[in-house]
Amino acid sequence: MASPRIGSWIKIPKERLQQLIDTLASDGYRVVGPRIRDGAIILDDLTDIRQLPAGVVDEQDGGHYRLREDPTAGWFDFVVGPQSLKPFVLPPREPLLQLQRTSETWQTETPEIDDRPVAVLGLRGCDLHALSIMDRVFLEGPYVDPRYEKRRASLFLIGVHCRRAAPTCFCHSLKTGPALPAGFDLGLSELEEHFLLEVGSRRGAAVAARLQGEEPASGEITRARMATRALEQRMHDRPLHGDRRTAGRWLETDHLRDRLLGNLEHPRWSEVAERCLACANCTMVCPTCFCTTVEEVSDLSGDSVTRMRRWESCFTWEHSYTTAGPVHPTTQSRYRQWLTHKLASWHDQFGTSGCVGCGRCITWCPVGIDLTEEVAALGNEVPHA
Amino acid sequence: MVESPSKRPTLAVFKFASCDGCQLTMLDCERELLAIADRVEIAYFLEARSRTLDGPYDIGLVEGSVTTEHDAERIREIRDQCRTLITIGACATAGGIQSLRNWADIDDFIRQVYASPQYIETLATSTPISDHVKVDFELRGCPIDKRQLVMLITDLLLGKQLRVPRYSVCLECKLKHTVCVAVARGVACLGPVTQAGCGAICPEYARECFGCHGPKESANPVSLARHYQRGQHDPSHLVHLLSNFNAAAPPFRNAAEMLEQNSPLSNEGRS
Numbered sequence: 035m036a037s038p039r040i041g042s043w044i045k046i047p048k049e050r051l052q053q054l055i056d057t058l059a060s061d062g063y064r065v066v067g068p069r070i071r072d073g074a075i076i077l078d079d080l081t082d083i084r085q086l087p088a089g090v091v092d093e094q095d096g097g098h099y100r101l102r103e104d105p106t107a108g109w110f111d112f113v114v115g116p117q118s119l120k121p122f123v124l125p126p127r128e129p130l131l132q133l134q135r136t137s138e139t140w141q142t143e144t145p146e147i148d149d150r151p152v153a154v155l156g157l158r159g160c161d162l163h164a165l166s167i168m169d170r171v172f173l174e175g176p177y178v179d180p181r182y183e184k185r186r187a188s189l190f191l192i193g194v195h196c197r198r199a200a201p202t203c204f205c206h207s208l209k210t211g212p213a214l215p216a217g218f219d220l221g222l223s224e225l226e227e228h229f230l231l232e233v234g235s236r237r238g239a240a241v242a243a244r245l246q247g248e249e250p251a252s253g254e255i256t257r258a259r260m261a262t263r264a265l266e267q268r269m270h271d272r273p274l275h276g277d278r279r280t281a282g283r284w285l286e287t288d289h290l291r292d293r294l295l296g297n298l299e300h301p302r303w304s305e306v307a308e309r310c311l312a313c314a315n316c317t318m319v320c321p322t323c324f325c326t327t328v329e330e331v332s333d334l335s336g337d338s339v340t341r342m343r344r345w346e347s348c349f350t351w352e353h354s355y356t357t358a359g360p361v362h363p364t365t366q367s368r369y370r371q372w373l374t375h376k377l378a379s380w381h382d383q384f385g386t387s388g389c390v391g392c393g394r395c396i397t398w399c400p401v402g403i404d405l406t407e408e409v410a411a412l413g414n415e416v417p418h419a
Numbered sequence: 420m421v422e423s424p425s426k427r428p429t430l431a432v433f434k435f436a437s438c439d440g441c442q443l444t445m446l447d448c449e450r451e452l453l454a455i456a457d458r459v460e461i462a463y464f465l466e467a468r469s470r471t472l473d474g475p476y477d478i479g480l481v482e483g484s485v486t487t488e489h490d491a492e493r494i495r496e497i498r499d500q501c502r503t504l505i506t507i508g509a510c511a512t513a514g515g516i517q518s519l520r521n522w523a524d525i526d527d528f529i530r531q532v533y534a535s536p537q538y539i540e541t542l543a544t545s546t547p548i549s550d551h552v553k554v555d556f557e558l559r560g561c562p563i564d565k566r567q568l569v570m571l572i573t574d575l576l577l578g579k580q581l582r583v584p585r586y587s588v589c590l591e592c593k594l595k596h597t598v599c600v601a602v603a604r605g606v607a608c609l610g611p612v613t614q615a616g617c618g619a620i621c622p623e624y625a626r627e628c629f630g631c632h633g634p635k636e637s638a639n640p641v642s643l644a645r646h647y648q649r650g651q652h653d654p655s656h657l658v659h660l661l662s663n664f665n666a667a668a669p670p671f672r673n674a675a676e677m678l679e680q681n682s683p684l685s686n687e688g689r690s
């Protein structure tokens with residue numbers, strides 16, 4: 035069969051996702067996708083479609099996450115779990131350099147990157163937007179991160195158009211979902227008995243060609259798109275009806291940068307600091323928080339040293355430590371730094387918001403601090419500079 | 420006085436009121452212990468060898484808290500004998516589980532525990548070593564973490580600045596992709612207010628963090644306790660959780676007192 039064109043659609047029975055997994059595996063990909071572990075849906079190795087959490091949905095709210103079975107749910111009607119794509123392009127810990135002292139000098143060696151290509155199934159609009167933001171951070175500008183670049187190039191991305199939102203979702207207010215943006219290799223839409231696959235790249239086309247798909251029947255593509263559009267409409271209507279349980283939160287983006295940067299002394303910052311634990315969970319689960327630090331670990335003799343990179347957070351004391359002490363000594367200054375960077379100065383730095391509305395920082399905050407609520411509490415006024 | 424047989428720095432290990440678990444952690448270093456013994460002269464470590472060398476010592480490690488007048492005098496002598504003094508474990512750094520006596524009637528405890536209480540001479544409080552002498556560095560934990568101890572000794576030998584992470588256990592959970600037990604299971608976990616260093620062992624086994632490494636930098640247990648109370652956790656359970664090995668560490672103690680004021684518990688309820 036000739037490869038389908040980019041932008042074309044094929045229809046496969048649901049069970050044929052197994053063939054998609056097998057095809058990718060035979061092409062040398064490590065296939066990962068949504069699986070249940072320890073009460074949450076995480077991204078992990080996927081070999082069998084029976085490992086997918088079909089018929090399961092997630093209840094999410096501030097500081098709250100539970101899974102439950104839902105007889106009306108399809109194969110992908112849960113939303114995002116604690117993990118994003120971040121660990122696949124920026125591992126939590128990795129060695130950057132190995133140093134060995136010889137009698138005369140130091141020998142250095144750059145550890146190899148495990149560059150086995152990874153195919154990720156089940157990514158959402160917010161996830162793909164987050165990846166494009168990470169690309170700006172690591173691949174654009176004068177300093178390209180070679181380790182990120184290598185891992186990023188070997189990713190095969192299989193997206194899913196959302197049909198359901200959690201109460202913590204607010205992608206619609208940032209226009210990052212619930213539909214998939216460009217950037218996927220294959221884009222899945224779920225019907226009753228079938229998946230529609232939209233071909234997003236040449237790599238995606240080559241894989242799709244081997245799935246023995248058929249052409250969608252008349253109206254099926256429209257029907258699939260309507261499910262996501264109807265969700266988006268429900269999310270937009272939600273602020274009017276005030277029912278946050280069903281379809282998401284709202285982040286008002288009008289003049290957001292100036293509202294935040296013009297309100298640096300607002301009393302709300304000290305109020306949120308009374309609740310904030312500075313535990314760093316929000317930044318760890320955020321798909322775009324990219325801060326890392328570098329530590330050198332040596333053996334007892336000091337002759338063998340490994341330079342390690344690991345995720346760091348602007349909520350830690352260490353993050354802003356200089357010889358004179360931390361630049362952000364208080365929880366108040368750390369929370370303000372995080373929120374104003376994410377939503378305001380990120381625009382100046384990278385030409386985009388750092389937030390994609392996935393809601394992970396709300397769900398996985400142990401005390402349920404909600405950034406949409408914090409932004410709203412700062413008010414709609416743009417103070418005059 | 421026996422001369423130190425080498426130019427290696429001398430190491431001395433001292434015990435105060437404690438369970439010996441931190442000293443055992445040192446013996447548990449096994450392979451690294453032999454490497455350490457090659458690089459330092461173990462001059463005084465009663466738990467490991469009966470031979471002792473007289474001070475002064477380059478490095479002194481102190482386990483345990485001060486609970487008697489004799490302890491309070493002895494730690495001052497030890498301080499004078501050690502160039503670098505490092506306290507190890509929750510007893511030495513925060514007063515340990517035995518600090519529960521600090522807000523109870525010590526005579527009550529003595530009468531209940533000992534058949535002949537008249538022979539017991541003890542202070543009314545259990546206090547960290549740093550309440551008595553200047554401490555150069557504190558290594559937290561109940562017990563201390565083996566990897567942290569080896570790293571500390573390595574840094575000492577290499578003349579590096581001594582440091583351990585001051586951030587939360589949550590960061591260690593997230594680095595390992597351990598699913599949060601507080602958010603996904605509704606378990607009252609002290610991870611968000613506890614200093615990292617253990618490698619986040621308990622949440623990996625679906626158990627809550629017990630706060631073994633004491634309060635993290637900028638800890639906010641009052642906010643966490645209020646949140647757990649709203650989640651229908653019994654305040655007495657939260658008081659017990661906060662009143663463990665680091666009960667006397669001020670942030671934990673303040674939060675426990677806040678909970679008790681909102682919902683009075685007897686002193687017995689805390690132990």
